[in-house]
Amino acid sequence: MTESAPAREVLKRVAFIAALVLALGFYFLLLGRIAIELLTSGEVAAVAIGVGVLILPLLGLWIVVATLRAALAHQHLARRMHAEGRELDTADLPRRPSGRVERDAADALFAQVKTEWEADPDNWRSSYRLARAYDLAGDRSRAREVMRRAVALERLDR
Structure with missing residues (x-):
């Protein structure tokens, strides 16, 4: 195999x-x-x-x-999101030669995910998706902050 x-x-x-x-x-x-x-x-x-x-x-x-x-905590959340089919789908987004998502596409995805998060800010899944959207949009400090929140919310959820 x-x-x-x-x-x-x-x-x-x-x-x-x-x-x-x-x-x-x-x-x-x-x-x-x-x-x-x-x-x-x-x-x-x-x-x-x-x-x-x-x-x-x-x-x-x-x-x-x-x-x-x-x-390890972030990987745990990523596995759960993947298993639930809720991971951000970035496969069809336009990319730069470096492989990063084009800025306009990342911003549009961020706006969509932020709207989802605003509807349910205490859900670790929406916080995880927002952290990923921040990362794609290039705002790493906010991505880390929101990912820490997602980890804490997921621990409370367990």
Whole structure:
């Protein structure tokens, strides 16, 4: 049995993310070791630098965990939307040579989805669709904000 192209693409992405997380883990361990050496040196300046160096891997670990948790939550919503047949259909939208949806088409889709969301703003499905529409329209910060809302609403719905 041959593996489908989308499954291979997902496997490539997961492998890439796993490699990045492993590289970051190694880097964080090295920074932690350097921080411990600085902290145990007994010199005031070295201890102060050691505290700063120790904060870096802790901050990095928090960022990696938060990012992976968000990605898994977004993927969970995407799977549910796909299973329900409610994912945004962008297949017929005109695209630029880069593959991005043409601005006018993205704006028209956004207006349609925003109207759906305004009718039911407390539904995680409409929030998810709005976040996707924001992303297609190029407003990534609002897309992330609305996607966080969709994740929270979906958790309440479970």
